[in-house]
Amino acid sequence: MRGAWTSARVRAAEEPVLAATPEGALMRRAAFGVAVQAAELLAEHTGAVSGRRVALLVGVGNNGGDALWAGVFLRRRGVAVTAVLLDAERTHPAGLGALRRAGGRTATGTVAAAALEHADVVLDGIVGLAARGPLRAKAAELVEHVSAPILAVDMPSGVDPDTGVTSGPHIRAERTVTFGARKPVHLLNPAVCGSVHLVDLGLELDSPDVYALDAVDVGLHWPVPGLADDKYTQGVAGIAAGSSTYPGAAVLAAGAAVLATAGMVRYVGPAAEAVRAQWPEVVATGSVADAGRVQSWVAGPGIGTGSEGRDTLERVLADGVPVCVDADGINLLARSPTLFDARDPATPLVLTPHDREFARLVGDPGSDRVGAARRAAVDLRSVVLLKGNTTIVAAPDGRVLANVARGSWLATAGSGDVLSGLVGALLASGMDPWLAAGCSAWLHSLAGELAARGAPTSASGILAAIPEALRGIRVQQAHREY
Incomplete structure (x- = not known):
């Protein structure tokens, strides 16, 4: 059986692992898993990885940091990466700095819309487990410019992680990369998640909150x-x-x-x-x-x-x-x-x-x-x-x-x-x-x-x-x- 754990239980299980791990190490491990799946998605849809274009939808907090670090790894494979920042002042600083050093670009306004429209794959790093409710107006407007396949970081933004409920604008991903454990949304609303890929972070979790049979x-x-x-x-x-x-x-x-x-x-x-x-x-x-x-x-x-x-x-x-x-x-x-x-x-x-x-x-x-x-x-x-x-x-x-x-x-x-x-x-x-x-x-x-x-x-x-x-x-x- 597959299992899923609520966001609160996953966050609690992450705390001792984070305390015992060098700062940023878990984020980079998670981001590397995102980059691997993004490269596969590029190859599936375009036939190549190097020379292709990826846009990052970057919110504040660690979810945006995961997307930025994934962009760093994609740059190392010759991918042109543009980060669309929803709030430049509150963007994850270490991830943003690393992306810029790797040759990635940032965009806002009309440039951001063009980057999303011309991307071969888009990474959804808008919000993470702590968020509830639909996408806010600015994010929802940017998503309207996306026609490429979307890879969600941890879970599709705008979808409740514990119930899978959508109450307004939200991301519909072709693929999702989640970290540590599946969350209920991955079992309850797979239509918005696409195929789900798990990056192991070594979390200690007992009985799942939701099971699924195969x-x-x-x-x-x-x-x-x-x-x-x-x-x-x-x-x-x-x-x-x-x-x-x-x-x-x-x-x-x-x-x-x-x-x-x-x-x-x-x-x-x-x-x-x-x-x-x-x-x-x-x-x-x-x-x-x-x-x-x-x-x-x-x-x-x-x-x-x-x-x-x-x-x-x-x-x-x-x-x-x-x-x-x-x-x-x-x-x-x-x-x-x-x-x-x-x-x-x-x-x-x-x-x-x-x-x-x-x-x-x-x-x-x-x-x-x-x-x-x-x-x-x-x-x-x-x-x-x-x-x-x-x-x-x-x-x-x-x-x-x-x-x-x-x-x-x-x-x-x-x-x-x-x-x-x-x-x-x-x-x-x-x-x-x-x-x-x-x-x-x-x-x-x-x-x-x-x-x-x-x-x-x-x-x-x-x-x-x-x-x-x-x-x-x-x-x-x-x-x-x-």
Whole structure:
């Protein structure tokens, strides 16, 4: 897993390293890493490094100093470097002096605009970790003159480092070089960061504030049958979903559980005929009481918010096995919080709301979706999977995982029903609920991308792409092991 740490924790971890290192040494190490990536970017876009032009957008403080020292290293490779100073009086003095001695130039006013317009690559050294809010007017005006690829120093300016939120003008980088550790913005809003490259500064940091999975992580944890497994040892997932009005929710959730390699899927509800017609391997009955033994439940998609749906949810929560609650189930919990009392507090519970369902349940998540999901997980003693283009999975113990969707193909009716079926299958296998939710979100996104292939798709298409997605992660895991 990749990890990211908040700006406050990174700054605290830097202090002992800075105290034990000669003055300026860490900055020069960081800047050298920036220069290496800037040279690669030049070569990619122009076919050469020497003789090309780089402009530095230089703010005050150490972030500007990093950019200036990167300019020094680029000058040594024959790059023409012009530093556009946003505040000449407060520019990092050592970095500015070194750049001038190396033959770099500085620019303001119309000369600065021309330097930005004619640059082959631009380095964003406007603000660093301490800054909050959008770019100020002067910086935003200068950025308007940039058409070249931008390399961000540590993080794109104008983006919140801890939430990834943009509230106004900001940098959109093609590449970012960060120092010491990734920050949450790199995982929460990769669209503004581009590819992220880490320069190791020897920081001592413990558990990350935000995690992100990759294909190998998901492949490593996804359950596959062993030689001694049978349908029961692989896990039996129960699906309480659908109604006469919404039979499709049951078909999609049950199908996802089947394709996710649950050993057996039991369905309860009014849509049994539709489920059996599509998935003959599913054992379908009319009620939770008649379902037989399961290792997990999925409850909520399409069950309605009337008394029948409420009774179903209450029985499922009281069954003593891990439960994933989605859609109408979340609305029922929001309307009748006493339903939570049906569940033994020690029984794992995964809630999968989108933003509006989350608002009904605990209030508007606001811009800090990580903080909102983390608080809700603690308050509700549940794993909370807050859906969105960046899905947040928070556990009651404080762990947070972020999964960024591959496009917007999942924004289609029934997509959430597929996700809940995946979660239910992994819960039935005995997987840690936080990891089960995270792996499901990751695979769900991949299936959406595979189903779409550059064009809009449907929940049925996403469902059908699950086997291909699973084959893909297994292949990547095998290659890594080999």
